[in-house]
Amino acid sequence: MEVIWKAKDFGRSFKNPVLTLGNFDGVHLGHQRIFQQVCRKAKEIGGESLAYTFAPHPVQLLKPGQEPFLLLPISERIRLIGEAEIDVTICAPFTQEFASLTAEDFVRDILHRQIGVRQVYVGHNTSFGKGRTGSVSLLKEFGKRYGFVVEAMEAVEVKGTLISSSRIRRLIRQGDIPGAAELLGRPPLLIGEVIHGFGRGSKKLGFPTANLKIDEVLVPQPGIYAVWAVYQGRRFPGVANLGWNPTFQDHKFSIEVHILNFDKDIYGQTLRVEFVERQRDEVTFRSPEELITQIRKDVEQAKKVLGID
Numbered sequence: 669m670e671v672i673w674k675a676k677d678f679g680r681s682f683k684n685p686v687l688t689l690g691n692f693d694g695v696h697l698g699h700q701r702i703f704q705q706v707c708r709k710a711k712e713i714g715g716e717s718l719a720y721t722f723a724p725h726p727v728q729l730l731k732p733g734q735e736p737f738l739l740l741p742i743s744e745r746i747r748l749i750g751e752a753e754i755d756v757t758i759c760a761p762f763t764q765e766f767a768s769l770t771a772e773d774f775v776r777d778i779l780h781r782q783i784g785v786r787q788v789y790v791g792h793n794t795s796f797g798k799g800r801t802g803s804v805s806l807l808k809e810f811g812k813r814y815g816f817v818v819e820a821m822e823a824v825e826v827k828g829t830l831i832s833s834s835r836i837r838r839l840i841r842q843g844d845i846p847g848a849a850e851l852l853g854r855p856p857l858l859i860g861e862v863i864h865g866f867g868r869g870s871k872k873l874g875f876p877t878a879n880l881k882i883d884e885v886l887v888p889q890p891g892i893y894a895v896w897a898v899y900q901g902r903r904f905p906g907v908a909n910l911g912w913n914p915t916f917q918d919h920k921f922s923i924e925v926h927i928l929n930f931d932k933d934i935y936g937q938t939l940r941v942e943f944v945e946r947q948r949d950e951v952t953f954r955s956p957e958e959l960i961t962q963i964r965k966d967v968e969q970a971k972k973v974l975g976i977d
């Protein structure tokens with residue numbers, strides 16, 4: 669997939685472009701359904717499939733200082749859009765200048781003149797342009813004026829639940845990993861660089877943990893989780909702790925993964941952690957020995973959850 673990190677002036681033209689527009693945070697099943705439609709239509713008319721997205725997320729520019737809420741860092745959003753077989757992702761830097769484009773400016777200058785769009789697929793509740801005044805019906809009007817077709821997609825349901833990024837955020841905040849995975853169509857995940865902690869995991873407890881530094885994204889409810897750790901494309905079973913290590917009075921939130929049957933120095937490397945199930949709350953133990961006994965049980969439980977022996 670080609671990625672263009674610009675709002676406009678792409679320096680190339682597009683062949684019969686079929687486009688979708690959105691934040692696509694999480695690249696959940698609903699987004700995936702839209703990408704499928706876009707790709708199918710592009711094939712049908714011998715055109716290119718395009719996703720037009722924004723970074724940072726508009727809320728980060730317009731209402732700064734909020735708790736991190738994104739489901740994925742932008743790099744992972746783009747990687748997953750690529751997996752959905754979109755030909756070109758345009759990632760527009762969401763600046764004050766960009767935010768001040770009216771819905772009509774955006775459609776006329778960018779979708780029509782710069783891209784020459786033929787067909788647009790959007791969610792039924794899409795809004796865009798300054799003050800979010802652009803709606804599906806307005807887009808349809810512009811479509812008549814500028815010569816493109818607009819299709820509004822109905823929200824996708826899973827077992828009677830409408831899929832939305834905000835619903836998925838809520839489930840992840842509550843630690844309902846299977847619930848979130850069902851709406852995402854993939855496991856919830858965190859990606860980060862392995863950084864140094866106090867060195868206590870291996871030296872004091874006998875359970876080394878890869879400590880992660882992550883981008884500003886939503887973190888699941890603190891606690892102990894069964895996970896898959898993906899390192900250099902290989903998947904290893906693991907057990908993660910998201911918390912403050914109260915037994916040692918760290919007072920610092922950490923994201924740590926003990927990888928099973930693994931013994932490599934991976935400081936400075938990227939680790940991807942796919943969450944499977946929450947096992948328990950983090951608790952304060954009276955001694956490191958009691959914590960060690962519990963971690964042994966956590967490991968056994970994680971193995972069961974992950975289906976390994």
Ligand code: ADP
Nearest residue numbers: 864865866867869870876877878927931933934
């Ligand atoms: P720190 O406090 O710096 O995280 P740890 O004692 O927890 O130190 O050891 C973690 C480091 O050990 C990891 O960053 C990794 O490089 C290495 N390591 C070796 N085996 C494992 C394992 N099975 N799981 C996680 N990390 C491991």
Ligand code: RBF
Nearest residue numbers: 868869877907909913914915926950951963966
């Ligand atoms: N620390 C705690 O203080 N309380 C816990 O309940 C706790 N549970 C853990 C469970 C697992 C599976 C792992 C890997 C770690 C856990 N820890 C817990 C974190 C532990 O204190 C930490 O890994 C070490 O202090 C090294 O940073």
Ligand code: MG
Nearest residue numbers: 865869877879
């Ligand atoms: Mg560690």
